[in-house]
Amino acid sequence: SLSDSLDKSFRNLRGVGKISEKNITDALRDIRIALLEADVEFGVAKELIARVKDASMGEEVLKSIKPGEQIVKLFQDELTRVLGGDNVPLDLNPPARILMVGLNGAGKTTTSAKLARRLQKEGRRPLLVACDLYRPAAVDQLVTLAGQVNVPVFAPERGETDVIKVAREAISFGEREGATVLIFDTAGRQEIDEKLIKELIELNKFLQPKETLLVADAATGQQAVSVATHFDEAVGITGIVLTKLDGDARGGAALSMREVTGKPIKYAGEGEKLDQLIEFHPSRMADRILGMGDIVSMVESVADKVNEEDAMRSMKRMQEGKFDFNDFLDQMKMIQNLGPLEGLLGLMPGFNKIKKQLPAGALDTSKLKKTEAIVLSMTPQERARPEIIKASRRQRIAAGSGTSMQQVNQLIKQFAEMRKMMKNPGKMKNMMKAMGGGG
Numbered sequence: 001s002l003s004d005s006l007d008k009s010f011r012n013l014r015g016v017g018k019i020s021e022k023n024i025t026d027a028l029r030d031i032r033i034a035l036l037e038a039d040v041e042f043g044v045a046k047e048l049i050a051r052v053k054d055a056s057m058g059e060e061v062l063k064s065i066k067p068g069e070q071i072v073k074l075f076q077d078e079l080t081r082v083l084g085g086d087n088v089p090l091d092l093n094p095p096a097r098i099l100m101v102g103l104n105g106a107g108k109t110t111t112s113a114k115l116a117r118r119l120q121k122e123g124r125r126p127l128l129v130a131c132d133l134y135r136p137a138a139v140d141q142l143v144t145l146a147g148q149v150n151v152p153v154f155a156p157e158r159g160e161t162d163v164i165k166v167a168r169e170a171i172s173f174g175e176r177e178g179a180t181v182l183i184f185d186t187a188g189r190q191e192i193d194e195k196l197i198k199e200l201i202e203l204n205k206f207l208q209p210k211e212t213l214l215v216a217d218a219a220t221g222q223q224a225v226s227v228a229t230h231f232d233e234a235v236g237i238t239g240i241v242l243t244k245l246d247g248d249a250r251g252g253a254a255l256s257m258r259e260v261t262g263k264p265i266k267y268a269g270e271g272e273k274l275d276q277l278i279e280f281h282p283s284r285m286a287d288r289i290l291g292m293g294d295i296v297s298m299v300e301s302v303a304d305k306v307n308e309e310d311a312m313r314s315m316k317r318m319q320e321g322k323f324d325f326n327d328f329l330d331q332m333k334m335i336q337n338l339g340p341l342e343g344l345l346g347l348m349p350g351f352n353k354i355k356k357q358l359p360a361g362a363l364d365t366s367k368l369k370k371t372e373a374i375v376l377s378m379t380p381q382e383r384a385r386p387e388i389i390k391a392s393r394r395q396r397i398a399a400g401s402g403t404s405m406q407q408v409n410q411l412i413k414q415f416a417e418m419r420k421m422m423k424n425p426g427k428m429k430n431m432m433k434a435m436g437g438g439g
């Protein structure tokens with residue numbers, strides 16, 4: 001049961017546990033859950049886990065007294081290796097041509113401008129070429145972005161539909177203007193369709209680009225594999241750009257696409273601004289996908305400052321869905337030793353999603369005193385069973401704590417949200433497991 005595995009994790013945390021094949025199996029099962037939660041494609045997750053399982057069976061791991069930590073670390077290393085493999089600089093030997101491909105909304109046009117800006121900063125002379133002829137607005141968008149980064153752009157006449165013609169004209173324009181690298185922005189579709197792929201195949205054949213970059217949203221879910229395979233089979237991608245890493249997505253798509261195509265991840269988009277295209281960091285991505293690296297550091301920082309037994313007891317109550325306002329009060333006392341609450345909670349996977357649902361300033365430490373006053377004005381029964389706190393009780397609590405009904409309502413609502421998050425078995429289990437190995 002969950003609580004048995006929890007007890008075992010605690011023993012491991014104290015360093016009395018001995019690693020067994022079961023330890024490995026348990027840790028890998030939880031890693032599998034973490035991968036699937038990050039939207040890594042099922043087959044890819046399975047394959048990676050099998051690989052690490054073989055590696056973990058080695059002697060080094062068996063000697064460890066902290067098996068959970070050791071296995072998570074091994075897995076993180078493997079992910080880093082897989083994600084970072086084969087990454088070489090873009091091939092920009094003349095004629096340097098970069099073809100940007102991907103689904104609609106993935107970020108091709110934005111990334112084209114970002115890339116042009118980067119290359120220009122490196123002392124090259126880029127030319128942006130608008131080959132998305134399906135929407136007139138697409139050409140205008142590229143022209144605008146090109147202006148913002150101060151890079152020349154080749155834009156076809158309105159109504160032009162022949163991409164090959166546009167490409168040919170752009171190449172002569174580039175030659176006349178002394179451009180040293182051409183970046184071709186293309187049309188995308190919501191779903192991959194035949195017409196789009198046919199056009200891309202023709203454009204690719206005509207351009208013979210040295211680089212064909214698949215631009216993909218980090219939030220691409222299970223379809224990542226089919227998208228990457230489709231584009232790779234059609235035009236032979238040379239690399240991947242992962243966009244929107246500034247969002248909440250854990251980014252399992254990166255791993256899926258990397259595994260199925262074998263093509264390196266070249267860059268990461270971290271915002272809408274045109275300077276927000278960075279080198280891809282495989283180890284950061286591995287931490288993010290696994291969602292455990294941060295937890296390990298949280299466990300370490302908490303363990304320094306908080307009584308371990310107390311922390312474990314309240315963790316256990318969280319997991320069992322029994323966490324109430326009495327525990328909350330205990331935790332607030334601990335938090336006073338810990339510094340900003342948001343910083344600590346921010347280390348929990350999935351927390352960013354929760355945060356969006358909370359009222360503004362809800363996590364402000366300066367408000368903790370008020371929160372504490374509200375909880376102290378509750379009776380022990382109310383703290384144990386928040387659901388009994390109806391309107392008349394709320395009025396009394398507000399009066400008793402010198403706050404308003406609205407503030408009381410807000411806290412109770414917020415608490416209910418927090419409880420819901422804590423009861424999420426997948427997230428909690430990963431966290432408990434990481435704690436088991438992380439002390």
Ligand code: GDP
Pocket residue numbers: 102103104105106107108109110111188215243244245246247268269270271272
């Ligand atoms: P395209 O259809 O593939 O050409 O996609 P666009 O370049 O038009 O981008 C679609 C939307 O995603 C736009 O609103 C962009 O500003 C936004 N976008 C692109 N890259 C990023 C990124 O790295 N982070 C964020 N937050 N938004 C991005």
Ligand code: MG
Pocket residue numbers: 108109110132138186188
């Ligand atoms: Mg576009």
